[in-house]
Amino acid sequence: MAEASVTLTVNGREVSATVDPRTLLVHFLREQLQLTGTHVGCDTSQCGACTVHLDGRAVKSCALLAVQLEGADVTTIEGVGGPDEMHPMQTAFKENHGLQCGFCTPGMVMKGIDIANRHAAPDEATIRRELEGNLCRCTGYHNIVESIAAGAREMSG
Amino acid sequence: MYPFTYHRPASLDDARARLAASEDGRPLAGGMSLIPTMRFRLSSCSDLVDLNAIDGLAGIERHEGGIRIGAMTRHAAVEASAEVREAIPALAALAGSIGDVQVRNRGTIGGSICFADPAADYPAGILGLGASVNTDRRSIAADDFFTGLYETALEDGELVVSVDFPVPERAGWAKFGNQASRFAVVAVMVSLAGGAVRLAVTGAKSHVFRVPEMEAALAADFSAEALEGIAVASEGLNEDLHADAAYRAHLVGVMAKRAVRAALAP
Numbered sequence: 001m002a003e004a005s006v007t008l009t010v011n012g013r014e015v016s017a018t019v020d021p022r023t024l025l026v027h028f029l030r031e032q033l034q035l036t037g038t039h040v041g042c043d044t045s046q047c048g049a050c051t052v053h054l055d056g057r058a059v060k061s062c063a064l065l066a067v068q069l070e071g072a073d074v075t076t077i078e079g080v081g082g083p084d085e086m087h088p089m090q091t092a093f094k095e096n097h098g099l100q101c102g103f104c105t106p107g108m109v110m111k112g113i114d115i116a117n118r119h120a121a122p123d124e125a126t127i128r129r130e131l132e133g134n135l136c137r138c139t140g141y142h143n144i145v146e147s148i149a150a151g152a153r154e155m156s157g
Numbered sequence: 158m159y160p161f162t163y164h165r166p167a168s169l170d171d172a173r174a175r176l177a178a179s180e181d182g183r184p185l186a187g188g189m190s191l192i193p194t195m196r197f198r199l200s201s202c203s204d205l206v207d208l209n210a211i212d213g214l215a216g217i218e219r220h221e222g223g224i225r226i227g228a229m230t231r232h233a234a235v236e237a238s239a240e241v242r243e244a245i246p247a248l249a250a251l252a253g254s255i256g257d258v259q260v261r262n263r264g265t266i267g268g269s270i271c272f273a274d275p276a277a278d279y280p281a282g283i284l285g286l287g288a289s290v291n292t293d294r295r296s297i298a299a300d301d302f303f304t305g306l307y308e309t310a311l312e313d314g315e316l317v318v319s320v321d322f323p324v325p326e327r328a329g330w331a332k333f334g335n336q337a338s339r340f341a342v343v344a345v346m347v348s349l350a351g352g353a354v355r356l357a358v359t360g361a362k363s364h365v366f367r368v369p370e371m372e373a374a375l376a377a378d379f380s381a382e383a384l385e386g387i388a389v390a391s392e393g394l395n396e397d398l399h400a401d402a403a404y405r406a407h408l409v410g411v412m413a414k415r416a417v418r419a420a421l422a423p
Contacts, residue, residue, distance in 0.1 A: 004163050021163035021205070024196070045193045046337060048259060057233070057262040063192050064263070067163050068185075068207055114258070132339060133257025 008069045010035070011079030021067045026050045028066035029076055037077035037106045041135070048134030051107035051114075052076050058114035060133070077106035080113060089113050089151035098147030100138035107134050108144055116152035124149070159201035165210050169293060169316065172206050176314045179204035184316060186229060186268030189260050190277075214267070214318065217241060223323040224248075228267025228316075236261060247328035247346065247419065251282045254332050256339045267317040273307050273364060275395065276340035278332065280365035285346025285357035286328060289321045296321075306363040325350040327379070329420030331412045333360075335399055342400050343408035345416040349379055356413060361394050361405045371413055380421070381414040 007016040010033060017032055029035045029052070038061055041049030050061040053075040061074075081087035089112045092098065099105045108131075115122055115130045122130070127145045136144060162179075166172040176182040182204035185191060194200045208214060214229035219240040226235060235241055235252035242249045255261055255269075255278050269279040270290065283290065283299045290297045293316045302310050311317070325348040332344035341360035348355050354375040359365045374383045391406035400408070 002162060021161060022158040024192075043196075045189070048257070051259055054262075058259050059263050060259045063189055063260075065163070065188070065192065068165075068188075068209060070165065070210075111258070130258055133259045 004067045006067050006070050008071065009073045011075055017066075019066045021065060023066045024062055025052070025064040025066050025069065025074070026061035029061060029074075032066075035076050035078050039103060039106055041104060041107070046133075046135065047104070047107075048111060049104050049107040051110040051134065053110060053114065056117070058111050075110075077110060080109070087113070088154035089116065089148070092151030092154060093144075093147040096143050096147040096150055098139070098143045104134060104136045108136065108148075112144075112148040112151050113155075115148055116155045119152065120156045122149065122152050158195045159198060161195075161202050162204045164204060164206045166206060166208075167210050167212075169211055169214075169318070172208060172211060172316065173293065173314060175204065175206050176316075179206070182206055182314075184208055184271075186271070187231065187264035188268070189256065189264040190268070190272045190274060208267075208316075215265075219244060223321055226266055226320050226322065228318055228320070229265050230267075232256075232261035232264050232266070232269075233258070235266065244324045245286065245322060245328055247330040247348070248282055248286065248322060250330045250419070251278050251332075251344075251346065254278060254330070254334065254339075254344075260339075266320060270302070270320070271309060271311065271317055273303055273309050274340070275306055275363055276335075276342070276360045278341055278344055278359060281341075281344055281346040281357045281359035282322075282330075283320065283357075284365050284367060285355050286322050286325060286348050287350070287355050288323070290317055291319045291321060292317050300367075303364045308364070323350060327420040329416040329418065329422075331415035331419055333408050333412055343405055343412050345409070345412040347375070347413065347416040347420055349375070349420065352376065354379065356416070358389075358409050358412075361389075361409055363395075368409070368413070375417065379417065381417045384410065384414050384417065 039049040041047035045063045052061045164175045180203040183202040185207045216227045217238045218225045232252045232255045328348040333342045343360045354372040356371045389406045389409040391402040394402040394405045396402045
């Protein structure tokens with residue numbers, strides 16, 4: 001099948017690439033752009049480890065084709081902050097012990113930012129409901145919920 | 158995934174032409190079901206015609222007769238819509254119970270009903286609220302739209318453009334969702350409009366269905382108590398690792414009562 005070209009913005013930078021139309025956004029990010037912070041957790045579109053922001057909203061990058069994203073604006077975990085300058089949500093996960101193995105954490109942080117963008121002071125019930133699409137196998141969610149509450153407070157303050 | 162040629166038409170006419178010219182083309186809406194099934198090689202197509210770049214297919218309009226929702230309207234938009242929440246809060250509740258936030262940010266009403274997953278939520282909303290599905294060729298009544306497992310009344314190349322929902326006096330949504338996938342194990346939409354009751358069940362059979370015995374009882378007395386003793390037979394109901402047929406039959410009764418209570422809630 002014919003390769004297709006796509007031009008989109010990833011973490012504020014314009015990227016043009018040629019892709020096999022079958023390439024999922026998550027594989028495009030990880031393998032073509034070397035942005036490996038976005039994880040593949042389940043391969044069944046249920047775990048949320050691959051969550052990125054598409055035009056400002058949380059989506060699963062394993063359920064989108066890269067070729068669909070002509071003109072789109074994508075933000076990954078690398079785009080929100082790094083070791084030298086962490087995003088308030090990343091700091092909140094660190095300070096509240098919001099991770100153990102860390103595999104689901106990029107998706108959790110991206111989802112946490114998405115929650116904070118839509119809810120100024122989310123309560124526990126709101127955060128837990130909003131996290132339905134993000135699975136964690138180690139923490140039991142308690143500290144993730146605390147982290148997102150703290151990160152949202154910091155972001156709105 | 159099996160290989161396919163990707164198309165991104167900018168108009169409905171162009172989409173139609175590309176589907177017509179393809180050997181085995183499929184339209185792509187939100188892709189929340191289609192892309193995963195293509196990934197698992199459970200489905201394939203020669204051409205994938207992406208509808209996301211076509212203007213005018215998304216949006217929610219309140220008009221005298223009811224609410225019109227464009228085919229490419231995302232679930233999150235229906236969930237958050239002030240018009241839908243005011244006129245048919247049960248429909249906003251249904252949209253807000255689909256999958257998870259990430260799925261609702263991308264999935265569309267048109268995609269959901271065309272895919273016609275036996276456990277999808279919108280089919281119960283369409284049938285339970287007596288909506289009409291508008292295509293590029295005609296309007297299809299809810300009772301005629303869903304015809305079988307992943308089957309609808311749509312003809313080859315026919316595209317859904319919008320869905321018209323009449324505004325009922327009351328409506329209620331109740332869902333028993335699978336804990337992992339959030340698909341409906343059993344979910345019920347009930348509505349009362351002009352003395353007529355519609356009660357539609359999804360998740361329990363090959364495709365969404367109404368329960369006439371329950372509708373008759375509710376038409377006489379719109380209360381959860383009126384459903385006491387009305388059982389749905391377990392023959393022909395779905396069985397899988399999540400629920401056997403007898404449990405699903407039981408859940409239909411429980412969800413029907415919860416839907417009625419939700420409809421009566423202030």
